Amino acid sequence: MDTFLIKIKERLSNIEFYRDRIDLYNYFEELPILDKYDVKTNLSKFINQNKEKNEINDYTSGSTGMPLNIKWYKSDYMRSILYTWELRKKHNITPLDRFCTFHSYIYDKDKKMYSPKIFIDKFEISISFSKLNLSFDNMELYYQKILDFKPIWMYITPSIFDYLIYFLDTKNLPFPDTIKIVELTGEILTDEKRLFFEQRTNTKIINHYGSREFNSISYECPCGKMHIVEKNVFVEIINKNSEDIGNICVTTLLNNKMPLTRYNLKDKGKITSSFCEIEKKIKQNIDILEASANDIITIDGKYYDYSFFSYLINKINEDNRFPIKSFQVIFENNNICFNLFMEKKYYELVSQQIKMLFHYDKIIINLISEPNLIINNGKIKYVINRETLNK
Ligand SMILES: [Zn+2]
Numbered sequence: 234m235d236t237f238l239i240k241i242k243e244r245l246s247n248i249e250f251y252r253d254r255i256d257l258y259n260y261f262e263e264l265p266i267l268d269k270y271d272v273k274t275n276l277s278k279f280i281n282q283n284k285e286k287n288e289i290n291d292y293t294s295g296s297t298g299m300p301l302n303i304k305w306y307k308s309d310y311m312r313s314i315l316y317t318w319e320l321r322k323k324h325n326i327t328p329l330d331r332f333c334t335f336h337s338y339i340y341d342k343d344k345k346m347y348s349p350k351i352f353i354d355k356f357e358i359s360i361s362f363s364k365l366n367l368s369f370d371n372m373e374l375y376y377q378k379i380l381d382f383k384p385i386w387m388y389i390t391p392s393i394f395d396y397l398i399y400f401l402d403t404k405n406l407p408f409p410d411t412i413k414i415v416e417l418t419g420e421i422l423t424d425e426k427r428l429f430f431e432q433r434t435n436t437k438i439i440n441h442y443g444s445r446e447f448n449s450i451s452y453e454c455p456c457g458k459m460h461i462v463e464k465n466v467f468v469e470i471i472n473k474n475s476e477d478i479g480n481i482c483v484t485t486l487l488n489n490k491m492p493l494t495r496y497n498l499k500d501k502g503k504i505t506s507s508f509c510e511i512e513k514k515i516k517q518n519i520d521i522l523e524a525s526a527n528d529i530i531t532i533d534g535k536y537y538d539y540s541f542f543s544y545l546i547n548k549i550n551e552d553n554r555f556p557i558k559s560f561q562v563i564f565e566n567n568n569i570c571f572n573l574f575m576e577k578k579y580y581e582l583v584s585q586q587i588k589m590l591f592h593y594d595k596i597i598i599n600l601i602s603e604p605n606l607i608i609n610n611g612k613i614k615y616v617i618n619r620e621t622l623n624k
Contacts (some may be wrong), residue, residue, distance in 0.1 A: 337540035528618035
């Protein structure tokens with residue numbers, strides 16, 4: 234048995250899901266493939282019950298219609314984040330550089346989610362704006378704050394960045410000139426969009442593929458390739474077609490609290506290798522071909538993106554023992570249609586709560602029997618705008 238498998242098995246022997254059959258696995262490929270639904274419905278079986286003083290409790294929100302609770306020992310989490318910083322350093326971004334970002338929610342001292350409009354960390358390194366109430370009025374305020382704060386880089390999803398540029402163009406405002414680098418994450422970045430962003434903002438664009446479950450999975454090197462972050466994760470492509478394209482399946486190498494192993498992210502891609510001039514060695518890369526990229530919905534001058542709906546669903550789930558397994562939102566003929574994957578008995582309760590949290594008089598709520606992905610041009614969508622204009 235190789236040392237890689239020995240290490241993985243050692244970690245998994247503390248996890249109920251594997252414990253009784255851990256000796257049966259002689260090859261890594263014999264370990265079962267998991268997906269979010271498997272983990273979500275048996276959450277405690279995937280968590281190491283040994284407690285440490287400092288633990289992190291997070292929810293996935295950025296890339297799927299199914300929120301999942303993710304736990305880390307804080308020391309593992311910090312190591313994992315450190316590797317992302319090593320990669321940023323190659324682009325001359327350091328943890329002391331001021332940056333600007335957008336949040337859907339953050340946690341207060343009592344670990345309750347909330348969404349302040351503007352949040353500046355105590356060291357005044359980052360300024361973050363709420364994605365939950367995007368409107369031109371708020372963007373005007375945010376823009377002024379960015380100019381005052383003078384960040385040198387940005388960490389943002391392509392759809393929010395696109396919206397920021399749309400706002401600047403409409404108001405005839407220049408892109409803030411202190412910002413030299415923009416790290417894009419959370420959605421697929423097409424070559425076409427990338428070129429548009431670079432030309433319009435005169436910044437360096439860095440693509441970052443990660444997920445809340447794992448942190449960084451692949452990160453763009455100055456050589457131009459999306460190298461796998463091999464100190465943090467092990468990546469496989471499963472269900473390959475004849476062109477070696479298949480589902481991206483990830484194993485954490487650092488998370489001992491919730492060691493997700495052979496976890497199918499359902500994004501599609503291909504592993505390639507190339508010689509990196511920066512590191513002077515052959516590196517493995519991921520070409521991402523299908524991943525989430527949601528539409529933005531406009532109602533009465535207000536803008537709602539994926540994180541708004543994800544926040545709403547997370548909030549209802551947190552308050553009601555997680556009835557909603559998955560969701561999809563479709564905007565069509567001025568109706569907002571929530572397609573929810575959940576048991577029928579929660580219908581009334583969840584309908585009431587949605588209407589309480591989201592004030593709009595044309596809401597339709599449907600039950601669906603299984604999560605139904607809509608894939609178009611490599612974009613997996615949970616928020617779909619079928620009105621003619623997507624801005
Ligand atoms: Zn490289």
